[in-house]
Amino acid sequence: MIDKYDRAVQLIDDNLPEAQKEIHDLAEFARNDLPSIEEDIKKAAKKVREIDKDDTVHELIKLLKNDLKKQADIIAHPIELKEESLFSVPNYGTASTPFYTSLAIWVGALLLSNLLTTDIKNPEIKQKYSLRETFVGKSFIFIIIGVIQSIIVSLGDMFILGAAIDNRLLFILLSVLVSIVFISIVYTLVSLFGNVGKALAIVIMVLQIAGGGGTFPIQVTPKFFQAIHPYLPFTYAVDALREAVGGVVPEILIYNLICLALFGVVIFTIGFIVKPILDPWKKKTIKRAEDSYLAVGTTSDKNNTCSSFKSLSGTTNEEKSA
Template sequence: MTASQKQQLKQLKKTTSQNSRLGAAVRRQMISSMSETVTGLSTALIQYNQAVKKQMAGIGSNLISTVDSSQDVLGNLKKVKQLNNQSLDTAIQGNRLVATTSGKLENQLLAYKNDIVAISNKLKLTSDDNIADIITVLQSNPDLMGSALAQPFTVKNEDIYKVNSFGAAFAPTYIALSIWVGCTMLVAVLKTKVPKLAKFRGLSVREEYLGKLLTFGTLSLVQTLVILLSAVLILRIHVASFFLLLMVGLLSSMTFTIIVYTMAALFGNLGKAFIVMLMAVQLAGSGAMYPVQLNPLLFRIFQPLFPFAYSVGGFREAIGGANMGTVVIDFFVLICMSLIMLTVGLSTKKPLKKYTDRLLDDFKKTGMG
């Protein structure tokens, strides 16, 4: 509202207060003033809509985009701050590592300080004349220089296991094989049951099993002593410890006898066939012929379950020289195998007796046995 319009309104108010009625001229003046006011307002509104509003909308969009950009910048600043913190931590750790390594290197240099000083003092004793003399000797004797360059060190071979022949090295394998074959021949030639005589009728199944086992075990021990004495006295194989050889032989004989006799007593001819098959598998897969690492995977898995492996290992220790840790392991495993098979025989001999007898009778009826 302009100053003239304000003055007209004041004059109008004063006139209205003096006269209760307005004249026609005054009314026309009021209408004209109001028309001018309305026209001015309309013009101002149109100008606002056309210019100011669009500019304000653009300014608002710019403010919103500016706020979003500011948020992105703040986020990037936070990431940069984290990276700076990590870089500082890495730098601190690197400095600590360098300090630690430098300290260790300094300690090592100090430890070799005396040696370096001693070598330096010895080098000071060597003059140019000495070097010239060395070159002269090498030039005058090229064979000496050639041998020194070709073989700078003298290597001395010293045998750890004093086995003087291949026969002595292979002896553990054929001794263990001979004991197993001897046990197999016993169950093939002799009967695993007591005779049907009146004096044996009162024996229980377990008494029969243990009595026959003692008989087979005694004969197997005699065979084992013959094998060991023949190898030492007749074949003259090298033996580091004859006492250990006897102990391993007796324990191997006992273990093999319990395994072979139990299989034959429980399953008859089927058990005997399994014994022969087990001998062939053990000979190839127990490490007796060649290292077990060269065997197929199946043999390497079952090798710890073969009694042959521990018997051959014990004989090798007795012949080549005893490693007591290995000897204890071999003895322990062989004893455990003996106890397990003995327990299996005592607990299953009676329940399987009727099936074994029926199988044996049917085999006899075929005329093949």
């Protein structure tokens, strides 16, 4: 017991200075630093209570438990697109087919109006028919040739240019209808106004190239072309042919066919009504052009041509008798 006591005393004597120093430091800490630490602990406890009130800790733990890589993929690709092609067109050439087919048919109608006359030139039968009868009768020649032109154009699109048409028979039939309407418009203009009507047909064609919406959306064109877009026959001809190229939506096709047919019927009817009224004005305009010697095929040219033909074929009666 004495030995153990002596060792304890010795241990206390050896460590007492160091223990006193630690107690002194602890007292200093409690006196100087502890109040500020207590304040910080109170603030931290307040923050912890606020976080716990908002359930932030729970959300943070839940977030840490999630697959961060998977969430990163979701953030990088928030929407998954599923594409389904309803009216697929394989190439740009096929998509442009309605426009250049309509344009070719209109140009064909213009060329036809330059090759054929809208009046009866034979004086023996000219007096037998009224102006309205002539107007209707001559139109059949234009329409028949226009139908042939449209068939050639539509078949050429498919078998020469290789356009991938969804409904070939419908495409041919629509081309024929478009040709009949375009022929009616151009024929009426030329029949009523002569060369002025041809010029009007060319002006309308130029406006339709930009305002018909055949090459690019009409919404990206200037306001002027957007304004005239609904009043151009190209608008409905191109849209109707698109139905045959990409696939038919019956409501769209029927709407465009009705509008297209109205153009032809209304303009042809107006021409039929006003033909007797405008014909004197047209003849006066043609006479002025012939008198100016600026128009092709003037009266003097015709006389010279007839004289030359007679001289070449043997004109004199003596020569014929001989």
